[in-house]
Amino acid sequence: MITDFPSAPLPLPSAEEVASELAALGGEALIPKELRRTLFPVITKEDVFNLMLSQRRAPEKVVADFAEAYRSYVGAAYALPTASGTSSLHLALVGAGVQPGDEVIVPAFTFIATAQAVVAAHAIPVFVDIDPRTYCMDPAAAAAAVTDRTRAIMPVHVHGLPADVPALRALADKHGIALVEDASHAHSARIGDRVAGSFGDAAGQSLMADKNFPLGGEGGIAFFATEEAHSRAAEYTVRHGIDYGMSWVAAAFGHSQLERLPYYDEIRARNSRLIADTLNSTGLFRAPYVPEGHVHAYNMYRITLLPEAVGLGDLPVWAVKEAVHELLVAEGVPAREWQNTPIPCHLPFTHRAGFGNGYPFTLNPGAVRDHRPEDFPATLAMLDSTLVLCRELRSPVEYERALRYADAFTKVARRPDAIRKLVEAGDYRRPYEKAARLG
Amino acid sequence: MELFDTATVLTRVMTSGVVMSIEKSDRELPGLERLLTKRTGRAHAVLVNSRSAAVHAALAGQGIGHGDTVSVPELSPKDAAFLAWLGVEVADEPGPAAFEHIALDAGRAHLLDEQARALRAPALVVDLTGLGFGPAAALLTDDRTVWARAERLKIFGAYDLRTMWTQEESETDLIPGVQFNYRLSPLVAACARMALSQAVRPLTTGAPS
Structure with missing residues (x-):
């Protein structure tokens, strides 16, 4: 039987191991190779049983019931379940x-x-820089980009932190344009009592199985503030012959997962606090910034490096980041860059072939820009100086595994000498000078 | 397919813990791809999450896009609407079909082999939705370039589902301009594979002619 049940438990944390030689320099890794697999999603007997029961129900009813349950959880007025x-x-x-x-x-x-969703809507994406602390859309940059042809602002709740919705809402209202959320990282994220997906005139959200709230494979859901908007979207797929329907298999899996989402949220918040306390004590690392009143969902956890705090301020931060990345991976921490190039500098937006022959970019040539990475300094600064944990804080990450991740950051931060040696011997390039990565 | 068999397949995949198409250890999507290519005699299969996705993949795979004109005999109103949305015009005069299609359901799954072998278009759209596990489809082709472009269309231009995180490659014309997530769930793929595996020609009665 092929099973995801762990083959062995992790050993408990040990101060001696934290003080031992770095794994990259011949020491023992804090997380042994055979124990590194990060299980996700949690699949329980409830999920299996629910799928069994769902077989006997009308598929459209399974999907509709799931969508209604999740719509109610989010607090949006209308919902449309989708394939992605x-x-x-x-x-x-x-x-x-x-x-x-x-x-x-x-x-x-x-x-x-x-x-790409903007292009799919036959519209033109206009790219703006991010806020240097939240990594979400900078409202001032958005304001500067509004033209007579702007129809919507689409902020992303990056990594699960809600964007500055009050400022963006005010901007949208000022110009009479729509606020559309990309809430794909932000399941259960909140500003005050409101949940991401319910802030805007409409919202889209991925529910693929790699997200904090996973369906059985692939899925998504669109939310709408008005019946008119919901009807417009539903009618659009029919009129254009587009199949965006969700599978009942994915929906049934999600229905039982939804009941456990509050538990998952608490585990992620707990693990995030645990890692943050350690990171902020190292000097080299700093935990994510969360504005007052915002609840971060921590779909991803972006860690900032502060080389100057450990005497490495004379080195390029991107080189320090890459050296630290190597050291962390050697210890068994699957840290990642998660993106290295501003999206407007990816091939589809430099070539702009669109659906073919440049459509829809040809509809509005005035909106098109030939961007360079330097056009987005806050984005570049973030890419230069941060590393990301993805599934590593989510349930079912065991408490001892979270502790070992924290210990690995401590172990690496104690060795600025090793970081300097790697940087001086390495041939590191800035992130965007390498092949653009999707994730 | 019997409910017990569906339950067994779903339980098996969930016990493995691998329910995402982007997991390196997924075996369900490659399994369905192998079955489809073997049954139909086509060299390559691209699994997607709907019929319209397969139509899009069939056209984009051949480099057909907005402003181009194709010939597709027996085009359904729904497919015609979708082609119009893509900006692809349909020729008034008949010509070689850009794609042909087969729609399968539980009662017709056994016909896949002979139907596919009777068709000659460079791209074959096989709609698996009728099997009963939700929207699902495949594009089948003998042309490696058609396959390569279609694979990239369904996952943001990436090389494949297992090395999906870079768009860098030598042949940049394989990278589609507009990109979607047309990925199929391994759970759905596993059920479709079981249904196709079990498909048998119905017993007939009466004297042979």
């Missing part, structure tokens, strides 16, 4: 009234699906 996060974003834009040739303002830092 990308299709949910596409329909959110359509529901919000985006028309061919319209401009939609999106952040330069996000997963590429945000911008």
Whole structure:
């Protein structure tokens, strides 16, 4: 039987191990190779049983019941279940009234699906820089990008931290344009009592099985503030012969997962606090910033490096980052860059072939820009100086594993000498000078 | 397919813990791809999450996009609407079909082999939705370039599901301009594979002619 049940437990943390030689320099790794697999998602007997029961129900009813349950959890007025996060974003834009040739303002830092959904809606993505602390869309940059052809602003709640919705809402209202959320990282994220997905005129959200709230494989959901927007999106798929329907298999899996989402949220918040306490004590690392009143969902956990705090301020931060990355991976911590290039500098937005022959970019040539990475300094500074944990804080990450991740950051931060040696011997390039990575 | 068999397949995949198409250890999607290519005699299969996704993959795979004109005999109103949305025009005069299609359901799954072998278009759209596990489809082709472009269309231009995180490659014309997530769930793929594996020609009665 092929099973995801762990083959062995991790040993408990040990002060001696933290003080031992770095794994990259011949010491023992804090997390042995055979114990590094990060299980995700949690699949329980409830999920299996629910799928068994769902076989006897009408497929459309299984999907509709799931969508209604999750809509109620989010607090959005209307919902449309879809096959993927990308299709949910596409329909959110359509529901919000985006028309061919319209401009939609999106952040330069996000997963590429945000911008591709705009192209799918036959509209033009207009890229703006991010806030240097939250890594979400900078409202001032968005304001500067508004034109007569702007139809929507689409902020992304990056990594699970809600964007500055009050400022962006005010901007949208000022210009009479729509606010459309990309909530794909932000399941259960909140500002005050409101949940991400319910802030805007419409929202799209990925529910693929790699997200904090996983369905059985692939899925997404679009939310709408009005019945008119919901109807516009639903009618659009019929009129254009587009199949964006969700599988009942994915929906049934999600229905039982939804009941456990609050538990998952608490585990992630707990693990994030644990890691943050350690990171902030090292000097070299700093935990993510969370504005007052915002609840971060921690779909990803972006860690900032501060080389100057450990006497490495004379070295390029991106080189320090890459050296630290190597040291962490050697210890068994699967840290990642998660993106290395602003989205407007990825091939689809430099070539701009679109659906073919440049469509829809040809509809509005005035909105098109030939961007260089340097056009987005806050994005570049973030890419230069941060590393990311992805599944590593989520349930079912065991408490002892979270402790070992924390210990690994401590172990590496204690060795600025090793970091300096790697940087001086290495041939490191800035992140965006390498092949663009989707994730 | 019997409910017990569906339950067994779903339980098996969930016990493995691998329910994502982007997992390196997924075996369900490659398993369905192998079955489809073996049954149909086509060299390559691209699994996607709907019929319209397969139509899109069939066209994009051949480099057909907005502003181009194709010939597709027996085009359904729904497919015609989708082609119009893509900006692909349909020729008034008949010509070689850009793609042909087969729609399978539980009662017709056994016909896949002979239907596929009777068709000649460079891209074959096989709609698996009727099997009963949700929207699902495949593009089948003998042309490696068609396959390569279609694979990249369904996952943001990436090389494949297991090395998906870079768009860098030598042939940049394989990278589609507009990109989607058309990925199929391994759970759905596993059920479809079981249904196709079990498909048998119905017993007939009466004297042979």
